[in-house]
Amino acid sequence: MAGHIQDxxxxxxxxxxxxxxxxxSDRHGTGMRYRARYIGPDGTEKSKSFPDKxxxxxxxxxxxxxxxxxxxxxxxxxxxxxxxxxxxxxxLAALTTDPVSRAAVEGRLRLHTLPYLxxxxxxxxxxxxxxxxxxxLEEAVxxxxxxxxxxxxxxxxxxxxxxxxxxASNPCRARSVKAPRPAPTRVHPWSMEQVxxxxxxxxxxxRAMVDLGAGCGLRQGEIFGLSVDNIGDLGWLYxxxxxxxxxxxxxFAPPKRGKLRDVPLDPEVSAAxxxxxxxxxxxxxxxxxxxxxxxxxxxxxxxxxGASTALWSNAFNDQSWKPALASAGVIPPREDGCRYAxxxxxxxxxxxxxxxxxLLDAGENIKALSLYLGHSDPGFxxxxxxxxxxxxxxxxxxxxxxxYRAAARTQDGPExxxxx
Numbered sequence: 219m220a221g222h223i224q225d226x227x228x229x230x231x232x233x234x235x236x237x238x239x240x241x242x243s244d245r246h247g248t249g250m251r252y253r254a255r256y257i258g259p260d261g262t263e264k265s266k267s268f269p270d271k272x273x274x275x276x277x278x279x280x281x282x283x284x285x286x287x288x289x290x291x292x293x294x295x296x297x298x299x300x301x302x303x304x305x306x307x308x309x310l311a312a313l314t315t316d317p318v319s320r321a322a323v324e325g326r327l328r329l330h331t332l333p334y335l336x337x338x339x340x341x342x343x344x345x346x347x348x349x350x351x352x353x354x355l356e357e358a359v360x361x362x363x364x365x366x367x368x369x370x371x372x373x374x375x376x377x378x379x380x381x382x383x384x385x386a387s388n389p390c391r392a393r394s395v396k397a398p399r400p401a402p403t404r405v406h407p408w409s410m411e412q413v414x415x416x417x418x419x420x421x422x423x424x425r426a427m428v429d430l431g432a433g434c435g436l437r438q439g440e441i442f443g444l445s446v447d448n449i450g451d452l453g454w455l456y457x458x459x460x461x462x463x464x465x466x467x468x469x470f471a472p473p474k475r476g477k478l479r480d481v482p483l484d485p486e487v488s489a490a491x492x493x494x495x496x497x498x499x500x501x502x503x504x505x506x507x508x509x510x511x512x513x514x515x516x517x518x519x520x521x522x523x524g525a526s527t528a529l530w531s532n533a534f535n536d537q538s539w540k541p542a543l544a545s546a547g548v549i550p551p552r553e554d555g556c557r558y559a560x561x562x563x564x565x566x567x568x569x570x571x572x573x574x575x576x577l578l579d580a581g582e583n584i585k586a587l588s589l590y591l592g593h594s595d596p597g598f599x600x601x602x603x604x605x606x607x608x609x610x611x612x613x614x615x616x617x618x619x620x621x622y623r624a625a626a627r628t629q630d631g632p633e634x635x636x637x638x
Contacts, residue, residue, distance in 0.1 A: 460474070
């Protein structure tokens, strides 16, 4: 057995004949009688008290502690009493991800998780607590997709608590806990008329952005961050940086997930870019790298504001992109005194979907498309765009028809082909 049981109601003293005997202690009859003590893996003494007549319970507790330590499943009772709020603060402070992603995760936890779960000791979590929080989340947040992001953030914290031996298992993964499930959606690419309608509706200095999005699959931040050095002479575009906002400051940063990539540059898109640069010469823009306090970096950007500064996404979307959407009939016109309607599915990301649909329709394979889009996994590309691929039944019919035609040309007939 790990450790030993101390009986606080009795103590051992030597008798006149020199033999030890038990006598009542000053605490006899008051408070917890038994104190189970052991040395934890960190070398410090741990203990738990039990009342009178529960010595067997204390022994069983010590036996379980010994078994947990031998299996590597020991959880420090004192450490697991830290609250979810305090542990989350420590987890966020050690989070190693880009500043924008870290800020998003922090916001989800502070707004929708800590107010409900923050005061609970980390070691006391049970599936019922997550089920109750899930219910409140459903009432407070309308978007199932956003609820899933919040749920995943909380689950990540509890995963870390399991790894740190503060919690036996993650209650978010219990069979009785159902994670929010966003309604399945399908990408509906724009038509060619919509793409060029939006292009025509943009201010002239921004029209070539559509060529980069629809013709190269670049994200908005990558278009904003495109420099002259990224345009190759041999039919390639080198995606090396983007412009993004971190803590209210524009910075240069690597593309999403650090996926540097080379994208085929069509001659038509290349010509549109060079025409744009003749009309609006690139401007040198200096921004910090990665964080507002990072080292400054200078790039000759292809697209800038009228004042030759880097573009802010919010201002561009409100002042240039949405008016172009309205002029092309993609969204309703703005009513007097009101803002344009929300158009999340019609952001500049719609140009990437159009690019993907064109390539798939032309027979490009998923692996190449995933590489050009900068996805980390071709499987993700397949899940997003599989419904845009030519239908398998169409390919089957064409293959069978081709086989029959070949058989007819050899004058063997379809019966021979079938026998073969």
